[in-house]
Amino acid sequence: MPEKLRISACVIVKNEERDIVSWLANAKAYADEMIVVDTGSTDKTRDLARRNGAKVFAIKWQDDFSKAKNYAIEQASGDWIAFLDADETFLQPELVREYLYRLEKDAAQLNVLMVPIINVDEDNQDAEQSRFLNVRLFRNHMGLCYRNPVHETLYAAGNQELCIREENHALHIRHTGYSSNRVHAKVMRNYRILQADIAANGEQEHHYRYLADCYYGFGKLEVALHYAMLAIKANLQAKGSASDMYDTAINCMEMLSYPIDEQLKMLTEARQRFPKKSSYQIKIGHCYFQQEKWTEAQKSLLSALEELSAGQVGNGDEYTGNEDKALLWQDLGQLYYRQHDIEGAGKCLNEARKLLPLDEGILTLFMQLIQDRSLSEQCGTMLEYFCQTTEQRNYLQQWLERHGYLQHYEMMSGNKDEIYAIAQREELMDLYKILEGKAVNNLSESCRILIVLAAQPENLLQAKQIIALKKMLPAELAAIWSCWERQENVPAERYSDFKLLGNYILEWGTNAQIADYCQLAGDFTPEECLEWAGLLQAQRKNDLAWQFYSAVPADSPAVNFDFWLQAGICQYEMDSYEVAAECFARAASLGCSGELEAYQAWNERRLKPHG
Template sequence: MRISACVITKNEAENLPRWLVSMRTFADEMIVVDTGSTDATVEIARAGGARVCHFDWINDFAAAKNFALDQAKGDWVVFTDADEYFTEESVPRVRPLIEEYAGRETFDGFIVHLVNIDMDTGALLGTSAEVQRIFRRAPHIRFVGSIHEHVENLSGDPAREMAMAPGLVLYHTGYSPRIIKEKSKRDLALLLARRARGEYRKLDEYHLMDCYYTLEDYTQAAHYARLARDSADRPVGSEDRPHAVLLQSLILAGAEEAEITEAYETARKALPEKADFPLIYGTYAWEAGYYARAREAYTDGIRLHEEYYQEGDYSGVLAPSVYMRLGETEELTGNTDGAAALYERALRLRPHYAPALARFARLLRAAGADDAAVIEALNAHYDETADAAFLASVLAGIFPRAGLYYDRRAKVKFSERRRFLLAGDVCSAAASLVEDMERTAAAAAAYGRGFAPAQQGALALLLPDSCREISAAPEAVRMLRRIGRLARGME
């Protein structure tokens, strides 16, 4: 059994090396169909062992992908986008999974769980989808759609099937914040141009919804989200997306409370196991000041999150702040143990979540913990070197000596004056401030006349009174003498 890995490209020099590494583990051949790159895409593909073919771009993604299928020689095809790659755990499972199912005559392929991540940070973006990426190389399996193309079975045989791929996860960087708006502008222009020609296709409303939501036109996003939600045509595995976009668009557009609540209740009824909806609605209620309603939604959402969470779900993005807010409500009722447990859960999900750590630290202080106890507790969960700067910045105003402990281990350190203050040495901090003021005054005395009038005025605001008016006070005289010596040293 041979496997062909296929991709279409245009200026994918940034993404292609990672795609090649992901595919060469299991593929017998790698086919890169280039549609007009002007960067190093073609050279990278050839150097990575891929066969490169060229296709003249005609504003039709399905045509380009079907051309790639025609070049493939394998029995099975793994066809991802250049900005998609299998996780490290998934890569070695691809070939064994295909081999396990290849003998089933009516089995055509797999649907894979795709998770959107930020290409710059690797952070989960809170959206995922189920996508058809692995299938037989067969005449009846082709791509359809000039934009947002997808695989379809053209045989008309209802007995042929595709199933979820157990244990396979694809990461997708194409929705990263720094690139997604430009892609959405491009896609929206193509969609509107096609529809202006009178060409309407299923899933158009779904894709228009996504484009408008990304471009922050929430009125249009809500309009198309309703159409997509109520349509019989929905992408497999993404049935929740129109509900989520509608709910968030209404909130962001400032819709009436009744309209938002109706969208929420409809979503809950359609997908009762989805944690995203109560967490989104709870956040809306919290920020609107409906705390009892928010707590009820949050509690329900966290229960669903802990029971049904899948990697990439939006509930994973919201959960840390929800745990913290639930912790706040526990504090208000006097349940400090419950609050501490919730803050700890928030920090397990997002260790560098400063508000949660600050609240947890304040609870420890209220309970009588000293700096040594706090350091011991935090070192059990953090790396005292790698996380030192973060810990120092959060603890400085709560446990000053613990803040100093971590500052000594951090690469980026506090200023000398702040260290004096944290150590309780107010006199040294004041002396440091006076020295800085004297140096500023000396710079003004030595070079001030060379500045423009507006700059001289701004600099004068930084100077002590002794530099702006005549005074016989001994401390003013001493400062002026020292400034004179510093100024002569600068000339």
């Protein structure tokens, strides 16, 4: 019977009054005894442990987790030991005893069990951060003990090989130690112990992965990348989480803006070593997406989707987190949107939203999909989709303001932009004070207010405000603004100034303002026309962009492969598939690329109903 099996639940603690009661309540569901080894608590930890039925022992902390854990093992009398941290609890503690009883009957040779540990952020609604396998259950055999002062590891006497089972689908443990408000203290503690060990014994291979973790936690990404690469090359690999160092290296390279080709090389190597970890395939697809290699991106992403659809949630070296899954759906949605598959893009958006309710890329895709609706419909849909909590609503409002959706921001928040509101109230002196103190050195802020004011119905106050604000612009931009007011062509030699102000108009202006501004273009060079067309195209102002493509003389050297490719994409986005086909054909006669092949394939599918 399972009751005959004795289980000892062990934990080492120091000032754990926050967690110890829930740990003990969890342990009571499966353990015959609870061993609490205190290493110097000054809070109520020991008293709470005793009152809740634990055997409490006190030892002096020696900056060595292994020594403290080995002392706890010496106090345990059970057949099996469950050694969890104070911030860890089994999700289904009632299953532990039955599971170990089956091992006694069917796998008596096993002496160590690795179980799935789920890192969650208790400060973010228990959002899952990662999963990995680690030893938390083992037989109470003489000779089994921990080594290493930090990130301690279980060994058998005489370095005999442990008989380990990796359990991927049962006995999950919830771990809160990497929550937002806890992680820094934990990293600092581990780093201090590591440095003491290195000072005593020298830096060794087994230190690399833990140093990488610490420096990553400190935000010292170059140093973290250095140690992650050393750990990857080292002979020692952590069982069940060997891919961690690839994860760290890849994340560092991304945040440090390493060239995409270098990121792809690292991802490809990681994928070869850990072929069951779909997150690498997703990130490979994302790299192709960033390179605008649409066909390769879609192939990689669909391959990852097929892998994820076929299997259960993996752990450790097979784990793919929600952020990566959301990235998969986000990029697929963008690809479908480019192919004018609005239904497919919408389905991808919904899947991404389930995983990450609020994310920059998801919100960008969402705004693209609803751009043809009225302002009130857009805001209503946003509230329905993204604002389940006050925190989410606040995040969305900040995102709208940061990305220039001022009308959406005002409708959802009920607040107008401070500077704009002051201008509207005719409080010019207050406006001057704010702009002088805040925006004189912030060109974008001055231009933003000017552009927003210029879009309003004309009146005397508006004219005075614009005149006052123009004086704060650099002379070159003020001259271009005057051209815009008078609807005069900008001289050919002033293209750089035209482009600078134009970038702000593209960001903050209305469609009518952007169209009026494009009429100012003077006798610009073909290269300048193509550059401005590209900027318009990036803002999905394809009809205006086409005007500038059309302005380039046919015999210009600028009419090359890239010209015909971008012109074709412009026509494709305007649903002019026949003209797009002609442009793509001309591009194909001058060269080839994965992007061209992808757009040709998409365009051919769109042409079929018209054929």
